[in-house]
Amino acid sequence: MNTASRNLAHHLGILRERMLHPTDYERAVHYFLEEFAGDVKFLNESEPDDAPHLLAVLAHFASRALNQPVVFDESRVLHLRAHQFYHGSAMVGQRVMLFLYFEAADTGVAALIPGVRGGTEMARFRLTGGLADPRKN
Numbered sequence: 001m002n003t004a005s006r007n008l009a010h011h012l013g014i015l016r017e018r019m020l021h022p023t024d025y026e027r028a029v030h031y032f033l034e035e036f037a038g039d040v041k042f043l044n045e046s047e048p049d050d051a052p053h054l055l056a057v058l059a060h061f062a063s064r065a066l067n068q069p070v071v072f073d074e075s076r077v078l079h080l081r082a083h084q085f086y087h088g089s090a091m092v093g094q095r096v097m098l099f100l101y102f103e104a105a106d107t108g109v110a111a112l113i114p115g116v117r118g119g120t121e122m123a124r125f126r127l128t129g130g131l132a133d134p135r136k137n
Contacts, residue, residue, distance in 0.1 A: 002038035046078035065121045
């Protein structure tokens with residue numbers, strides 16, 4: 001439906017809940033695509049952000065999934081500051097990576113499409129104790 005902006009707090013709550021599920025966190029990516037991805041108001045409220053700390057973790061995931069060092073051909077990170085939520089995409093060769101990250105929960109999900117074995121490679125990640133945001137040093 002792509003109407004998350006009609007009740008953003010509600011939809012972000014559902015997204016966060018799905019992302020935090022112990023085993024079925026890939027449902028969060030599906031929910032994001034259904035409710036957020038084409039929502040122009042939601043996208044317009046999100047601000048571009050460099051997020052080098054986030055991109056470093058995502059590059060690490062892609063490198064592990066592809067079993068080789070990667071550099072993003074391009075990336076777009078958006079930040080919805082009022083909700084402490086990052087989302088975006090990156091290109092890795094012929095693959096697309098989608099990602100979501102909630103700062104308050106220190107939890108994110110990344111999807112690499114297509115994955116190495118076809119389909120999608122999924123990973124959940126945290127930044128705490130990992131890479132610091134160099135803009136805050």
